[in-house]
Amino acid sequence: MKKALIKTLAGVTFAGLLAGTAQAQYPEKDLQGIIQWGAGGSTDTVMRSVTPHAEDILGRDVIMTNKTGGVGAIATKYVNAMKADGYTLLMGAENPQMYKVLGLADIDYGDMIPINVLARGTPIFVARNDAPFNTMKELVEYTKKHPGEIKTGSTGPGGLTSIVLAMLEAETHIDFTGVPYDGDGPALTALQGGAIDIMPAVLGAAIEHIKAGRMKVIGLVDTQSSPLLPDTAPITEEIPGFNKYLPWGPFFGVFVKKDTPAEAVEKLTAAYHEAAQNPDFKDLMDKRGFTIMNISGDEAAKFLDSYRSVSSWIVYDAGFAKHSPEEFGIKRPE
Amino acid sequence: MLEALQYFSMAWVSPQLLFLTALGTFLGIYVGAIPGLSVTMAVSILISFTFAWDINNALCLMVGVYMGGVYGGSRTAILLNIPGAPSAIATALDGFPMAQKGEAGRAIGLSTVMSVVGGFIGIFILAIAAPHISEFALTFQPRDYMMLGIMGIMLVGSLSGESLTKGIFAGAFGMLVGTVGLDPLTAEERFTFGAVELWNGINPVAVMIGMFGLSEALMQLHHLDKVALKQKLDRIIPAWADVRKYLSLSTQSSVLGTIIGALPGTGGDIAALMAYDHAKRVTKNPKVPFGKGAKEGLIAPESANNAAVGGAYIPMLTLGIPGDAVTAVFIGALFIHGLNPGPLLLTERPEMFWFTVGNLTLANIFVLIFGLTGIKLFARIVECPKGILIPLIFLLSIVGAYAINNSVADIWWMLGFGVLGYFMKLYGYQVGPVILGVILSRLVDENWRRAIISERGDLGEFFGQLFSSPLSIVLFSIITLVFVSQTPLWTQLKRCFKRPPRPDDSAHPGKSKDAAA
Numbered sequence: 038m039k040k041a042l043i044k045t046l047a048g049v050t051f052a053g054l055l056a057g058t059a060q061a062q063y064p065e066k067d068l069q070g071i072i073q074w075g076a077g078g079s080t081d082t083v084m085r086s087v088t089p090h091a092e093d094i095l096g097r098d099v100i101m102t103n104k105t106g107g108v109g110a111i112a113t114k115y116v117n118a119m120k121a122d123g124y125t126l127l128m129g130a131e132n133p134q135m136y137k138v139l140g141l142a143d144i145d146y147g148d149m150i151p152i153n154v155l156a157r158g159t160p161i162f163v164a165r166n167d168a169p170f171n172t173m174k175e176l177v178e179y180t181k182k183h184p185g186e187i188k189t190g191s192t193g194p195g196g197l198t199s200i201v202l203a204m205l206e207a208e209t210h211i212d213f214t215g216v217p218y219d220g221d222g223p224a225l226t227a228l229q230g231g232a233i234d235i236m237p238a239v240l241g242a243a244i245e246h247i248k249a250g251r252m253k254v255i256g257l258v259d260t261q262s263s264p265l266l267p268d269t270a271p272i273t274e275e276i277p278g279f280n281k282y283l284p285w286g287p288f289f290g291v292f293v294k295k296d297t298p299a300e301a302v303e304k305l306t307a308a309y310h311e312a313a314q315n316p317d318f319k320d321l322m323d324k325r326g327f328t329i330m331n332i333s334g335d336e337a338a339k340f341l342d343s344y345r346s347v348s349s350w351i352v353y354d355a356g357f358a359k360h361s362p363e364e365f366g367i368k369r370p371e
Numbered sequence: 372m373l374e375a376l377q378y379f380s381m382a383w384v385s386p387q388l389l390f391l392t393a394l395g396t397f398l399g400i401y402v403g404a405i406p407g408l409s410v411t412m413a414v415s416i417l418i419s420f421t422f423a424w425d426i427n428n429a430l431c432l433m434v435g436v437y438m439g440g441v442y443g444g445s446r447t448a449i450l451l452n453i454p455g456a457p458s459a460i461a462t463a464l465d466g467f468p469m470a471q472k473g474e475a476g477r478a479i480g481l482s483t484v485m486s487v488v489g490g491f492i493g494i495f496i497l498a499i500a501a502p503h504i505s506e507f508a509l510t511f512q513p514r515d516y517m518m519l520g521i522m523g524i525m526l527v528g529s530l531s532g533e534s535l536t537k538g539i540f541a542g543a544f545g546m547l548v549g550t551v552g553l554d555p556l557t558a559e560e561r562f563t564f565g566a567v568e569l570w571n572g573i574n575p576v577a578v579m580i581g582m583f584g585l586s587e588a589l590m591q592l593h594h595l596d597k598v599a600l601k602q603k604l605d606r607i608i609p610a611w612a613d614v615r616k617y618l619s620l621s622t623q624s625s626v627l628g629t630i631i632g633a634l635p636g637t638g639g640d641i642a643a644l645m646a647y648d649h650a651k652r653v654t655k656n657p658k659v660p661f662g663k664g665a666k667e668g669l670i671a672p673e674s675a676n677n678a679a680v681g682g683a684y685i686p687m688l689t690l691g692i693p694g695d696a697v698t699a700v701f702i703g704a705l706f707i708h709g710l711n712p713g714p715l716l717l718t719e720r721p722e723m724f725w726f727t728v729g730n731l732t733l734a735n736i737f738v739l740i741f742g743l744t745g746i747k748l749f750a751r752i753v754e755c756p757k758g759i760l761i762p763l764i765f766l767l768s769i770v771g772a773y774a775i776n777n778s779v780a781d782i783w784w785m786l787g788f789g790v791l792g793y794f795m796k797l798y799g800y801q802v803g804p805v806i807l808g809v810i811l812s813r814l815v816d817e818n819w820r821r822a823i824i825s826e827r828g829d830l831g832e833f834f835g836q837l838f839s840s841p842l843s844i845v846l847f848s849i850i851t852l853v854f855v856s857q858t859p860l861w862t863q864l865k866r867c868f869k870r871p872p873r874p875d876d877s878a879h880p881g882k883s884k885d886a887a888a
Contacts, residue, residue: 076415077699085415086707089422101419102777106571107553114567141558142567188825193558216513216825217556219817222699226635226692230509232825245691245713317709324711 063123063301070101071116073109073129083289084128086321087155090312108132108195110142117144121294123301131287134345135195138352140359146292150302151337153309154290156327158239159263160201162256168234173256173275177209184212190224190236191215194357197287200348201237201258203355208278228252239287241325260284265326285347306333346370378725382733388431392730395435396737403443404455406580407771410440411696418704426708431730437697438734441639441680442486445673449478450752451764453584457575458639458676460806461647463583465668472664473600475750480607481666482673483742484614485621489674490735492625493681498728505689508633513821514836516636518846520815523641525853526648530803537800545808548573555817568780575809577772577784582802585789588764590796595757602750608743620650620667621674628675632682638695639676640810646675688724690714
């Protein structure tokens with residue numbers, strides 16, 4: 038890694054010499070990284086562990102600030118209000134893709150340039166240990182017999198839990214009581230205390246508790262099984278209707294404002310692309326059950342579009358969208 | 372056992388770790404003392420800063436900042452009436468009046484020693500009972516959190532000053548301020564009038580700095596010509612007899628603080644406020660009345676907020692569940708350094724537990740050393756001529772408000788609430804209940820709704836649930852008892868009982884006259 042670093046640095050210096058003194062090279066000052074979520078959360082952890090590697094490559098510091106609130110909309114609007122000079126990065130999760138249909142903001146990642154979509158998480162269903170069901174099928178059967186009795190944690194409209202639950206409800210027509218929490222952390226804590234019975238969460242947030250036997254996993258919301266949960270069948274085997282939504286999952290990415298100079302976009306893309314290949318970062322992502330994506334450019338834009346269209350239509354069909362996806366030209370997924 | 376001792380002393384015997392812990396504690400005290408700079412912010416900046424370091428070095432520095440920071444908040448609370456952090460709000464209530472009477476040095480000395488006592492008790496409980504306490508903390512249901520919040524709100528009675536009605540009004544206003552922003556449960560806008568800037572709500576720290584610091588500075592403009600009182604600078608380190616006298620109160624507050632700190636939904640701010648209330652209830656005849664510089668009113672919150680540090684580590688180390696915002700950042704730090712903080716941490720990396728306990732103990736000792744040095748210099752700040760002191764408070768308030776979120780809007784909020792606080796004080800309204808309302812509104816709001824949503828909106832079911840667990844029954848009885856003890860009904864009942872006169876009648880804590888309601 039050191040070698041690669043020296044090579045890159047040498048390359049950058051060389052390129053700098055070639056370019057001569059006509060124009061100052063990007064980046065000529067430190068950068069700002071605006072994190073959408075609070076200190077200690079998943080987004081924060083991911084960004085703080087990948088960015089130092091990118092700093093090494095860029096040769097400048099990226100000063101990271103948490104600007105929380107409005108499911109990330111405050112940070113998104115903030116970055117969008119800055120100059121498009123490539124010195125302010127938005128470090129965020131999947132939420133902005135739902136802003137338009139939920140009426141939270143009139144911008145989303147479609148109005149920004151993706152530098153890197155770093156990784157994707159896998160949603161799972163966990164249940165408290167003494168719950169009278171062990172698989173998704175048993176959960177559905179139980180809930181049909183006892184409508185409204187099962188309490189599930191939720192994390193506000195547009196969040197992972199609301200979307201996964203909307204998928205489940207669309208496929209099985211069952212009736213839950215949703216108890217809102219401020220994030221999957223507090224909800225998983227409540228699950229262990231018995232305040233709720235089931236909870237859709239991202240694998241990484243629950244894996245340690247599952248390994249320790251403090252809760253049980255009843256469903257894996259993916260088309261393939263996960264090496265971290267070898268005994269859990271993918272949900273598509275139990276409820277085939279899920280095939281049309283998957284693979285789907287929360288993601289983390291770095292973005293800049295539209296119309297940022299190409300030179301800055303290229304350098305940032307190259308820096309984050311290499312940083313995401315760092316073994317320390319990969320190891321961290323594996324442990325937390327995230328799938329590394331490390332994509333940028335058109336590939337990233339395509340992924341973001343597909344995420345937006347699946348999620349927007351699910352929430353619209355479930356009835357908690359404020360606007361129809363059609364208003365924004367978001368096509369229904371095939 | 373021997374192994375545990377070895378891990379415990381790891382930071383004690385390595386000069387490098389020792390130095391980093393000392394440095395962290397020192398930095399923490401000053402970060403904590405500056406309003407607006409929070410420990411959470413400092414620790415998350417340190418994560419990036421110590422990214423490439425060895426994990427033990429990084430942890431030593433961060434633990435030091437945490438321990439020092441929680442203590443440091445009391446400094447400005449006592450000297451300038453600006454709590455450095457929400458957990459020092461209760462400290463200002465009696466600490467600042469002490470400083471105004473020329474006892475700033477003593478107040479700082481006493482708060483330092485009692486913080487350290489509290490810190491040790493919190494660490495001790497962490498060391499011996501962590502698994503049990505964390506299981507207990509998990510049994511708290513939304514309804515129990517709601518009742519904790521209501522118990523906190525009853526503190527309005529202690530903070531109202533001359534008129535309970537005005538106190539209730541101020542508390543209700545605080546709760547209203549606390550509801551501004553996106554609804555935490557449904558993300559609906561509340562009282563935002565369409566402004567995105569209000570989505571995040573009004574920052575409680577900005578309200579706190581304005582209402583305490585700025586409004587106090589404005590009040591002091593009335594007595595510009597009054598010469599500042601000479602501070603008594605002898606006997607800064609409290610006498611052993613004094614410490615012993617208050618040790619029982621400090622221990623009770625610390626145990627309370629540890630448990631509240633261990634609850635995943637509450638932290639040092641609520642711990643300190645509840646300890647203040649507890650002190651007021653158990654102290655029958657304070658030498659100086661509460662709110663006017665009672666030592667008890669300083670000791671209880673200071674013990675409790677430092678004990679809450681040990682408490683917050685309990686669920687974090689045993690279950691990987693953060694006990695407060697700072698331990699949430701610690702969990703992130705452990706991840707980044709390649710550990711798996713979670714329920715298996717204790718079995719996978721048993722050394723982490725004792726290393727942290729050892730670290731906290733060490734940081735706590737450094738709090739005592741750094742806390743007791745330089746007091747004379749700090750106490751002199753209060754002696755500054757008003758012409759220097761008041762602009763200094765203005766400056767500190769503005770910088771502090773900006774530092775919360777690097778946002779100019781927070782400065783405006785701070786100024787607005789400062790002016791409002793000034794007029795409130797002029798007309799006999801206390802500002803304490805407002806802050807109390809702002810801090811507790813979310814706890815009560817969220818958990819009441821969670822509790823009632825869990826019962827599908829059925830009030831009958833909800834009240835039934837209040838009697839479904841021993842914990843809920845206890846909390847509900849405390850609330851009922853405190854409440855009823857303040858109504859005429861209680862006085863009548865008491866009179867009935869009193870007919871055969873019993874001299875030790877007032878020994879029962881629930882009956883005390885100064886109980887909050």
